[in-house]
Amino acid sequence: MSKRWIGSIAALALLLASASAVAGAFSKTYERIPGWDGAQMGALVLVPQGQGAGPFPLIVMPASWSLPNLEYLGRATQLASDGYVVVSYTSRGFWDSAGQIDIAGPDTVEDVSAVIDWALAHTPANPNAIGASGISYGAGISLLAAERDPRIKAVAALSGWADLEAALYSNRTVSQQGVGLLVGAGALTGRAGPDLAQIGARVAQGDYDGAVQGFLPQAASRSPATDVAALNARGTAVLLGNAFNDGLFPPNQTIAFFNQLRGPKQLLLSQGDHATAELPGALGLPNEIYTATTRWFDRHLKQLRNGVDAEAPVRLSPRAGQWLDYPDWASVQQATTQLGLSAPAGLLSPTGGLTGGTFSGWQSRIATDVPTVADSGVVLVSGLLQGIGLPVSTSIPLVNRAGAAVWVGSPSTSTRRLAGSPSLRVTVVPSQSKVSLFAYLYRMDGLGVAQLITHAPYSLRNATPGRAVTLDWPLQAAATEIPAGQRLVLVIDTRDARYTDASEGGGTVTFTSPVAAPSVLNVPLR
Incomplete structure (x- = not known):
């Protein structure tokens, strides 16, 4: 990504943040944060001001596939005005972040820990109250990072995947529209690593089956379901949100993952397609999914007794504004x-x-x-x-x-x-x-x-x-x-x-x- 693009994104980020900020509530800066290997990540950093000396809970927000750190700006400003340090950064290989797209590989996952290290060194973030949250690619990255970094106490993963093979190769069938969309968007906004380059070459030839089948040996290592035991061992609090009609990461694989979790957990399934249910909330608009996400972090990072513990672990929305509550998925299927x-x-x-x-x-x-x-x-x-x-x-x-x-x-x-x-x-x-x-x-x-x-x-x-x-x-x-x-x-x-x-x-x-x-x-x- 050229310096011209980096400068443009930084200027736009600060302009939007200034327009939506509550005066004196927080500071906002555009930073270049080194990833685990020194590759520079483009990040928006929001720090509470005039809200006490801190330390403040930290939420790290990796951006979605093909989207820059601006994605979460609206929600980040609301969180910062409510006493959270927020680092929203562009995922490795996209836009203003260096490196190559490795499809949630080790480099991308380790970057989350590097961003946490940087935040603890440069902001009044509380090392004992760290959360990770994202939409789509950012959701999967957040879960994978929480499995590897015990400092992450709570996760809100929205429209993400749990089992990449089940999502991309459902019943041995490839969604060619979904794969084509991901490959095309990646080519337009980022720099492909070896895996994505191979997938893209096969897609260009019309071989969607071969593109996905060639990646399947890597799928388990990129799937949160593979190491769910790490979350259970630490009691990480996990909120999962998905749309019933998600065309990229269908809900059944998320449900199977939810059923394996043993710590604090909540599953929200609502109407819509991939990321459509929560994206307005990321922009700062009123949104049921992001309201639940904020309350989740208030409970598990701020330790507020806000009623979350008494809420149903499984909530299904047949239409906007209506929720059906169940104690577990078995009760749904009863x-x-x-x-x-x-x-x-x-x-x-x-x-x-x-x-x-x-x-x-x-x-x-x-x-x-x-x-x-x-x-x-x-x-x-x-x-x-x-x-x-x-x-x-x-x-x-x-x-x-x-x-x-x-x-x-x-x-x-x-x-x-x-x-x-x-x-x-x-x-x-x-x-x-x-x-x-x-x-x-x-x-x-x-x-x-x-x-x-x-x-x-x-x-x-x-x-x-x-x-x-x-x-x-x-x-x-x-x-x-x-x-x-x-x-x-x-x-x-x-x-x-x-x-x-x-x-x-x-x-x-x-x-x-x-x-x-x-x-x-x-x-x-x-």
Whole structure:
């Protein structure tokens, strides 16, 4: 990054900070902080003024992928005016920070500790009250740093990942839109290290599967789930926030990580897409997620008795301003209704049922690589629209039954709430060794117009053609209402523009329901 860019970012940072600051509440400076190896990190440093002698709790905020330290400026000013030392810095390899992008590798993670060292030496920060927080890339970095640095007592990780393989290669399927977005943004705003350069080269050739598969050996070392025991051993307080429709880091891998935590913890799942739920809060606007984050740090760094201890560890938001509280994730999943998949019937538009009980002995076949109007939407855009009440919609009567299997439930006799992770068990017989399947769960009105609730991909990459395979297939967590009169609809096809597709044309997939493992959909309904 040129000195001209560094100077521009510094000037803009100080201008914005001055505009939003409360006079006398804190100082703000742009600093060049040496990373663990001396590489200079561009940072905004905010220090309380006129709020006592200190020491003050410290919050370190690594910036998101492709974003500079300005990302958190609004929230940082509010924290500083409330008695926190805040260091918001651009992550290694991006914008005004030196070094190369190593995809949350050792260099990037060690930089957090180096920033803490600098803050303790140059500000009145309290060495016994240190937190780390970030969005997206900054969230994952914060968790990884907390596992390695015992000085970090509390973390607020928003729209981050816990298991990088589960996020990028969900059920052996790559989100080509998500990977393309990350690679493109990285190329525009930073300097790629070897791993990202290799991924980018393969993406440029259209080989999204190879790009991700080549990185998988590194994924475990970049995943907080790998060393969750370190957080548990120290009792680190961890708040996790995620969006139900996160197109980069879907919520189920975050939920699995949350379930492994043994210290103080809270999980917030809300509507929206990647980072859309909390980004307004980072800018300083009123925001439920960042309000919870600030209260989390007040409790675990300032030791304030502010009621956080009495709050539910699991909170789900079906819509803005409404939260459903649960003591743990098992309680979320407790009210599960099992719906059996019955044989699709009908000459022109074969459709099966979703009803109580189980059904076996039937078969239904679709062709592979046939487009249908069932789709998960566009990364970032569709989830953002869903967050403001405009979910992905389609017409179930128009779903091409040549390329999709469809099951429709009975009309709901009253308004029901779906909250949790639906799951599907279905037996398939592929005619090819490689096939990608995409399951969509909708709620449909009386006119056949359906709104997407959740979805998940599943790819078979080494199947034996003609041999039955029973899939235990979790769909991503969701929270919504099923109005009276509406029906649940399950659609499974073999193409989705969001994902890479292992399927080839000319093949078939036969759905069946053997007696030993009847095909069922489990839905957390209340």
